[in-house]
Amino acid sequence: MKPLVGLMLCLYSVCSLGQAETSMDLSVGSFNLHYISERRPVLPWDGRKNAVLAALNELDADIIGFQEVETWRGRGEQGENIQLQWLRENAAQYSAGAVGDPAIYPDTQPIFYRREQFALLQQGFFYFSDTPDQIYSRPWDQSFPQFASWVQLLNISTGKSIRVVNVHFDHSSKINRHGAAELVSERIGPWMESSEPVIVLGDFNAVSWFKTIDILEDAGLTLADRDGPTFHFKRGLNLFPAIDHVLFSGFHQEGETIRLNKRYEGVWPSDHHPIKVSLRSPQLFDQRPLVSEGDCEILNESSASLC
Numbered sequence: 001m002k003p004l005v006g007l008m009l010c011l012y013s014v015c016s017l018g019q020a021e022t023s024m025d026l027s028v029g030s031f032n033l034h035y036i037s038e039r040r041p042v043l044p045w046d047g048r049k050n051a052v053l054a055a056l057n058e059l060d061a062d063i064i065g066f067q068e069v070e071t072w073r074g075r076g077e078q079g080e081n082i083q084l085q086w087l088r089e090n091a092a093q094y095s096a097g098a099v100g101d102p103a104i105y106p107d108t109q110p111i112f113y114r115r116e117q118f119a120l121l122q123q124g125f126f127y128f129s130d131t132p133d134q135i136y137s138r139p140w141d142q143s144f145p146q147f148a149s150w151v152q153l154l155n156i157s158t159g160k161s162i163r164v165v166n167v168h169f170d171h172s173s174k175i176n177r178h179g180a181a182e183l184v185s186e187r188i189g190p191w192m193e194s195s196e197p198v199i200v201l202g203d204f205n206a207v208s209w210f211k212t213i214d215i216l217e218d219a220g221l222t223l224a225d226r227d228g229p230t231f232h233f234k235r236g237l238n239l240f241p242a243i244d245h246v247l248f249s250g251f252h253q254e255g256e257t258i259r260l261n262k263r264y265e266g267v268w269p270s271d272h273h274p275i276k277v278s279l280r281s282p283q284l285f286d287q288r289p290l291v292s293e294g295d296c297e298i299l300n301e302s303s304a305s306l307c
Helices: 003-015 045-059 082-090 174-193 211-218 293-302
Strands: 022-032 063-067 094-097 111-114 118-127 147-155 161-168 198-203 244-249 252-259 275-283
Touching: 022 045, 022 161, 022 198, 022 244, 045 082, 063 161, 063 198, 082 094, 094 118, 111 118, 111 147, 111 161, 147 174, 161 174, 174 198, 174 211, 211 244, 244 275
Parallel strands: 022 063, 161 198
Antiparallel strands: 022 275, 063 111, 094 111, 118 147, 147 161, 198 244, 252 275
């Protein structure tokens, strides 16, 4: 399709949705997969990868953020990401965002989205440090680098975009968790000010009443309800409240949070239980084009329904 024709069709199909009230309904999940370590062969991947796929299919989320999608060989060592490759080959209903060449883009926190429902507009990352845009920069206490990945997705059926931020906060440092929460709040501020719906999900290593979560709620996010513990020590030991969460702005929660607290053919998929939250966002469309010419160049390759 010629770019100009694609642009005209794109703007027509989106703007012709009109100004009547519509809604954006979607389900979002979070799933810490537990890294693969050649030095510490805990939860061997070959023994549980089918359980991971079974859990992913049962979760059936429209968007899902993964943490610890990593084949760990030590600090500074790069190599094949076995988990990411396997997920991309075996979860055909999804496309992967927030991924790239690990030399320049961290690929251990991908965000998967239904390929028939969304198109990827932008992606990015920032590290929890004084130099957040420097890849693999260390946090405030100089421990292991941790970061947020994010995507901007176009909902093909509504023509509206949303931002999804996928985080993994430090498990051992309160200073790092608080700093990370402050940085996330700062980065999502402009998106929220422009009334773009925002979802922040992941492994926060913080229960709901910790200051870490307070910082995010003070920034205007709403914490989805919890359905019990999410970390189980690789043994099904549910000893303390949820540390994996979904927070959101521009939505309200529909129904209860789903937590998959189960084995598959006797195998735990991970040391975390995956969770899913259903969200609804009533929207009023204005007359501004919701998709730019640059966006349409992307969409021409991924969705004939809009461009």
